[in-house]
Amino acid sequence: MINRLLCLCLACFVWSLAALAQENKLIKELQNKRGDLQKQIAEQETLLKRTGKDVGSMLDGLASLNGQIEERKRYIQVINGDLERIDREQASLNRQLTRLRAELKDKKKKYEASVQYLYKNRSIEEKLMFIFSAKTLEQTYRRMRYVREYATWQRMQGEEIKRKQQELTNKQEELRRVRAAKESLMAEGEAEKKKLEEQEKQKKDIVAGLRRKQKSLQQELARKRREANQLNARIDKLIAEEIEKARKRAEEEARREAEARRKAAAANKKGDDGTSSSASGKLSKAAPMERFNMNRADRTLSGSFAENKGRLPVPITGPYLITSHYGQYSVEGLRNVKLDNKGIDLQGKPGAQARAVFNGRVAAVFKLNGLFNILVRHGAYITVYCNLSTATVKQDDEVKTGQTLGEVFSDGADGGRTILHFQLRREKGKLNPEPWLAR
Structure with a gap:
């Protein structure tokens, strides 16, 4: 006891x-x-x-x-x-x-x-x-x-x-x-x-x-809208082309798989009764081919990307501020001043690098107004990195999570202000990137 x-x-x-x-x-x-x-x-x-x-x-x-x-x-x-x-x-x-x-x-x-x-x-x-x-x-x-x-x-x-x-x-x-x-x-x-x-x-x-500078303000906003529209039009065009390429890859994969199934069925039929496989071939041709927007590899990558929502790294290195959010919103205190952002703007320090938020393939690298813009495909998802002074990757390169893509442009005329514009798409649909990032 x-x-x-x-x-x-x-x-x-x-x-x-x-x-x-x-x-x-x-x-x-x-x-x-x-x-x-x-x-x-x-x-x-x-x-x-x-x-x-x-x-x-x-x-x-x-x-x-x-x-x-x-x-x-x-x-x-x-x-x-x-x-x-x-x-x-x-x-x-x-x-x-x-x-x-x-x-x-x-x-x-x-x-x-x-x-x-x-x-x-x-x-x-x-x-x-x-x-x-x-x-x-x-x-x-x-x-x-x-x-x-x-x-x-x-x-x-x-x-x-x-x-x-x-x-x-x-x-x-x-x-x-x-x-x-x-x-x-x-x-x-x-x-x-x-x-x-x-x-x-x-x-x-x-x-x-x-x-007090309302007129100049509206002119500056109009200029920014024109530049944004020009950039987004180019991005939309490249994404449409990328979607079409992915569709063709998926259809080619489906065609090969259907052909393989047809040949296997014909071989089995011939082995059973020794007859020709023409009837089987006609039946295979008559069956509609399944259409896919993505091949198997793209579908797997899409699923992995979606599972990491809320855990993706911020697409700029070093300290940062989100200076412009996704969507349409008014600027507090200013009348008739509405902003429409297709992504988010992140301000970093001079020398900051843009980095891939997930594994993927570089779909496009293009220049606009002297600056580089990069599209990275992650299956059905596409991330866009804009306003880069240099690009360290090229089209069709495979990239890994966190890999640097290029240096973000620093505006010497504006005290070295360094802004990365970042977008997230699901095919043609635009998404708010903030809920996807780990912050």
Whole structure:
């Protein structure tokens, strides 16, 4: 019985240490995650450049600032979520402390009672009288064992009180660290909110400046639309050609497979009755050939690409900001200013490289307005990388996930602003790339 009690106490102690380690792990995990986000925010701040006075520079500056504001808001949300987790952890620690204090109090009370009992029966004579006053030999043995086990139990109670006291001390220290982490996080959250307020004010100033240049603004937007339409028309044409090539490859594969089946059936028929296979051939010709948009290899690659939704790497190396999102949207604070993006725009540092988001084959490399644009096919999916100053791949090259495709153009006339335009298509259909990327 004593051995079982000892094992139970030891198990409880080990469990409490494991719980303490887990709690430490939670705080460390939150700190590491925020550390990565802090580093990312700091790197993104280096992408914000002084905004010039011309409309084009002001628009680009506004886009970069909007991207930074979105990232800072996202970081503040993370901080708030971490605070909620810490609050729950703090409440759990308080409940555990209450339980530990009650258990320690109960054990001290029992130990005190046992000490008082031993004090009253402390002499050797009293113990011997208790043992030898037994009426039978069996009762004598039981009383001897009782005296011995009671002394062992009392010693274990003392040791358990020490362990409980240490566990209580550890839990109090853990609670202190959690409270300190919460206070530090709250201060960090307030600092981020102040930075956000400053950036919101800066944004209002830029918007006010653009309002005063409404005519020039509309002209600049019209120019950007013409360039975007020209680029998208070229992309659409190349994608249509690529789809047609894929269809022909699929039909050729289907034709070969049908021919192989026909020959196999004819051979089996001839082996059965020794007759000609002309009837079988006519039957095969009469059967409609299944049409495919993709061959087997393309279908396999499409499935793999789709399974990795939300896990694809960001298509630009180094720190980045998403400065323009997918779809049609209005610019906050500006009237009659609507943007229509067929993909997303990512701003990086000068020297940033475009990189393939998944295994595939280069479908096309073309130049427009002096810059390279690359299409990579992943089965039914096609990714498009635009605004490159160099291209390190050529048509029909096989590429791997993360492989660099070329350097993103840095505009020296605009402070080295480096923008990668990225699109995602499923055949001719346009998709929002953001949900597909790991961020």
